[in-house]
Amino acid sequence: MISKGITVFAPATIGNAGSGFDVIGIAIDKPGDIVVASRSKQPGLHFSLRVSSREVPPDLSNVAAHVAQLMLDEFKPGFGIDLTLHKKMPVGSGLGSSAASSVAAVVAVNALLPKPLKRVDLLRFALEGERLASGSIHADNAAPSLLGGAQLVRSYTPLDVVALPVRNTILWVVIHPHLVVRTEDARSVLPATVPMQSAIRQWGNVGGLVAGLARGDASLVGRSTEDVVAEPVRAKLVSGFHEVRDAALEAGAFGCTLSGSGPAMFAVASSLQSAKKIAAAMKKTFARVANAKADAFISRINMRGATIIRS
Amino acid sequence: MISKGITVFAPATIGNAGSGFDVIGIAIDKPGDIVVASRSKQPGLHFSLRVSSREVPPDLSNVAAHVAQLMLDEFKPGFGIDLTLHKKMPVGSGLGSSAASSVAAVVAVNALLPKPLKRVDLLRFALEGERLASGSIHADNAAPSLLGGAQLVRSYTPLDVVALPVRNTILWVVIHPHLVVRTEDARSVLPATVPMQSAIRQWGNVGGLVAGLARGDASLVGRSTEDVVAEPVRAKLVSGFHEVRDAALEAGAFGCTLSGSGPAMFAVASSLQSAKKIAAAMKKTFARVANAKADAFISRINMRGATIIRS
Numbered sequence: 001m002i003s004k005g006i007t008v009f010a011p012a013t014i015g016n017a018g019s020g021f022d023v024i025g026i027a028i029d030k031p032g033d034i035v036v037a038s039r040s041k042q043p044g045l046h047f048s049l050r051v052s053s054r055e056v057p058p059d060l061s062n063v064a065a066h067v068a069q070l071m072l073d074e075f076k077p078g079f080g081i082d083l084t085l086h087k088k089m090p091v092g093s094g095l096g097s098s099a100a101s102s103v104a105a106v107v108a109v110n111a112l113l114p115k116p117l118k119r120v121d122l123l124r125f126a127l128e129g130e131r132l133a134s135g136s137i138h139a140d141n142a143a144p145s146l147l148g149g150a151q152l153v154r155s156y157t158p159l160d161v162v163a164l165p166v167r168n169t170i171l172w173v174v175i176h177p178h179l180v181v182r183t184e185d186a187r188s189v190l191p192a193t194v195p196m197q198s199a200i201r202q203w204g205n206v207g208g209l210v211a212g213l214a215r216g217d218a219s220l221v222g223r224s225t226e227d228v229v230a231e232p233v234r235a236k237l238v239s240g241f242h243e244v245r246d247a248a249l250e251a252g253a254f255g256c257t258l259s260g261s262g263p264a265m266f267a268v269a270s271s272l273q274s275a276k277k278i279a280a281a282m283k284k285t286f287a288r289v290a291n292a293k294a295d296a297f298i299s300r301i302n303m304r305g306a307t308i309i310r311s
Numbered sequence: 312m313i314s315k316g317i318t319v320f321a322p323a324t325i326g327n328a329g330s331g332f333d334v335i336g337i338a339i340d341k342p343g344d345i346v347v348a349s350r351s352k353q354p355g356l357h358f359s360l361r362v363s364s365r366e367v368p369p370d371l372s373n374v375a376a377h378v379a380q381l382m383l384d385e386f387k388p389g390f391g392i393d394l395t396l397h398k399k400m401p402v403g404s405g406l407g408s409s410a411a412s413s414v415a416a417v418v419a420v421n422a423l424l425p426k427p428l429k430r431v432d433l434l435r436f437a438l439e440g441e442r443l444a445s446g447s448i449h450a451d452n453a454a455p456s457l458l459g460g461a462q463l464v465r466s467y468t469p470l471d472v473v474a475l476p477v478r479n480t481i482l483w484v485v486i487h488p489h490l491v492v493r494t495e496d497a498r499s500v501l502p503a504t505v506p507m508q509s510a511i512r513q514w515g516n517v518g519g520l521v522a523g524l525a526r527g528d529a530s531l532v533g534r535s536t537e538d539v540v541a542e543p544v545r546a547k548l549v550s551g552f553h554e555v556r557d558a559a560l561e562a563g564a565f566g567c568t569l570s571g572s573g574p575a576m577f578a579v580a581s582s583l584q585s586a587k588k589i590a591a592a593m594k595k596t597f598a599r600v601a602n603a604k605a606d607a608f609i610s611r612i613n614m615r616g617a618t619i620i621r622s
Contacts, residue, residue: 023515154519154535155512164518165476165525193504199540201466203514204334207475208465210521214476224465229510 005038006111007310010104011302012089013096013141014172015260017150018225019205024164025096025140026150028172028299031089033097034309035064035104039112040080045069048084063098063129064105071109071125081109090295092180094260096141102129103145107306119305122146123161134187141260148305150213167216168301171275173267174259175244177286177294181237186261189233198228218270222254225268231257238263240290244282251281272298316349317422318621321415322613323400324407324452325483326571328461329536330516335475336407336451337461339483339610342400344408345620346375346415350423351391356380361397374409374440375416381439382420392420403491405571407452413440414456418617430616433457434472445498452571459616461524478527479612482586484578485570486555486593488603492548497572500544509539529581533565536579542568549574551601555593562592583609 011032017024040046047065064085072081083105089097106125110116126142143151143161150164194202208224211217235241235258244265248256252274253267267282269275279296286294322343328335351357358376375396383392394416400408417436421427437453454462454472461475505513519535522528546552546569555576559567563585564578578593580586590607597605 020514020518022511023518152515152518152522154515154531160519160534162519162522162531164522191507193506194510195504196502196540199505199510199513200333202510203331203517204463204465206514206517207331207334207463207521208471208473210518211463211473211475211525214522214525220465220473223471229507 004311005036006108006308007034007036008104008108008111008306009034009309010100010107010145010306012100012174013144014174014266015094015096015140016227016230016258017209018227018255018257019202019209020140020152021202021227021230022138022140023153024150024206024209025144026172027144027148027302027305028174028297029302030297030299031095033089033100033104034086035083035108036086037081037083037108037112040082042080044080045072046080046082050084050086052086052088063133064101066132067102067125067129068105068109070128071106075113077113081112083108090176093176094181094258094262094264095174095176096145096260098133099126099130099141099145102126103142103306105129107146107308111308111311119147144305146305148303150301152210164210165214166301166303167214168303169216169270170218170221170300171269171272172299172301173248173253173269173275173278173282174264174297174299175279175282175286175294176264177240177290177292179239179263179290179292181261181263186234186237189237190230191233194229201228218254218268222268225255225257227257234258234262240286240292241265243289244285247281247285248278251278253278315622316347317419317619318345318347319415319419319422319617320345320620321411321418321456321617323411324455325485325577326405326407326451327538327541327569328520329538329566329568330513330520331451332513332538332541333449333451334464335461335517335520336455337483338455338459338613338616339485339608340613341608341610342406344400344411344415345397346394346419347397348392348394348419348423351393354391356383357391357393359395361395363397363399374444375412377443378413378436378440379416379420382417382436386424388424392423394419401487404487405492405569405573405575406485406487407456407571409444410437410441410452410456413437414453414617416440418457418619422619422622430458455616457616459614461612463521475521476525477612477614478525479614480527480581481529481532481611482580482583483610483612484559484564484580484586484589484593485575485608485610486590486597486605487575488551488597488601488605490550490574490601490603492572492574497545497548500548501541502544505540513538513540529565529579533579536566536568538568545569545573551597551603552576554600555596558592558596559589562589564589
């Protein structure tokens with residue numbers, strides 16, 4: 001009954017992708033979280049945490065333990081699980097850190113089960129991790145981290161997740177400044193209602209985003225990332241936002257806004273050369289304006305999502 | 312300088328296509344309006360109107376004259392134009408009647424010009440017809456009638472119209488009951504703000520609509536036509552709406568809602584056999600519940616848009 005360990009990588013995600021607030025998320029190649037899990041003779045879950053760099057709030061690291069425990073409770077596999085989360089991703093980054101931890105855990109636990117579930121059927125467990133992390137269910141990070149690609153949460157009631165058609169030519173420049181924005185704060189600033197004209201503009205942009213992804217049209221995707229609903233209030237929480245965006249656009253980006261609730265930002269490019277130039281300009285501007293170091297990641301869309309990297 | 316006449320057909324359109332309120336429109340094969348135009352030695356515009364069946368309010372029939380006059384004023388071609396609108400389409404139907412008249416006129420006048428414009432550059436003239444008809448600029452009927460296909464008005468300021476990717480497999484069942492809803496009334500019932508959760512649901516559906524059109528996925532398109540913003544208030548203006556929708560769904564439709572501001576309704580089907588069954592059920596229900604006769608049109612997406620049928 002004792003298997004070798006399973007090692008799973010679950011990728012970061014660009015939540016919202018600009019206009020697709022709460023409904024669209026895109027998986028990228030890195031950063032991401034890693035979970036190592038193995039069967040144990042001792043029943044129950046034995047969780048440990050390895051943190052690479054900065055401190056992780058206990059409520060966020062525990063999402064992996066939480067979802068693993070839920071799966072053990074439901075499937076009662078007749079063995080215990082040793083599970084270690086290697087927390088590689090920055091927390092409160094806007095890159096779907098809690099989703100990556102949850103997803104890595106559910107994919108690892110699933111691989112150890114006698115009758116593993118299909119990948120898509122794991123989503124409901126990963127979403128419980130999101131509920132623990134943020135108090136409500138949001139699938140726009142968990143779905144792409146689990147399933148890869150660009151995922152649309154068309155509906156939450158009932159849950160209807162659609163893999164968007166993608167022509168994977170666009171380069172996504174993701175910059176994570178070392179600033180903290182708590183997702184709870186980023187949610188609390190959101191208005192309860194949207195003026196009709198803003199709502200129409202937003203869903204016009206969502207349509208452009210989906211069409212642009214299908215075509216691999218960096219210009220259309222870039223201008224469709226415009227977010228008139230969440231960005232105007234959330235950008236205020238990110239020091240240097242407007243200067244960094246201006247720098248990205250000046251360096252050739254087709255669009256630039258917050259990733260998820262920030263402070264990470266993403267920009268849209270059509271070539272690697274352009275992407276590198278945009279990344280350098282954004283990092284330099286975060287340093288100059290916000291006195292913040294920043295990490296840069298350049299990626300196409302990660303079409304695989306969470307991956308078993310060793311078994 | 313005297314040319315033979317030009318005859319142009321401009322098709323009806325399904326405005327909004329459900330969730331895409333004010334931003335998405337789809338051209339269908341019929342009904343449509345016809346304009347016959349020819350050069351005249353007498354300067355200026357000589358307009359006449361031929362009405363097939365029911366009375367046409369003067370303010371609506373005049374959109375064709377209005378846009379033709381605008382083009383004459385701008386291009387000063389050195390000849391006059393005789394222009395006859397054969398008003399075939401029902402007015403106040405929700406099928407883009409005023410847009411079809413405007414589009415037929417601008418395409419016909421354009422064909423008579425010494426240096427005709429590209430099709431897409433005619434949109435601004437057609438939109439002036441929409442402004443005359445409704446008091447504001449709406450492109451979700453004029454763009455698909457002019458350009459064909461499924462068109463997204465991503466932005467009005469600046470105007471950015473995107474031809475959506477289409478896999479043209481879906482059948483669109485359009486039912487026009489002989490009931491009148493004035494577009495002005497249908498606009499006046501709309502709320503000024505949208506609850507955030509409704510707005511999110513709407514743009515989730517817009518994303519599904521665009522993805523479903525690209526895939527030719529009738530099920531995804533059907534469920535994405537759900538409109539939580541305009542339909543709840545506009546449906547009240549259409550006698551029998553809920554019963555007719557129920558009948559469509561029961562007959563196998565993947566989705567069913569208002570076309571534009573109604574009273575026309577459309578339903579989504581995946582086969583001609585199913586489409587005919589749905590059309591019959593909807594007509595029968597309009598007769599039973601609203602005592603209204605209705606015309607049925609079954610069509611794939613009309614990818615050509617306005618067409619010169621004789622020159």
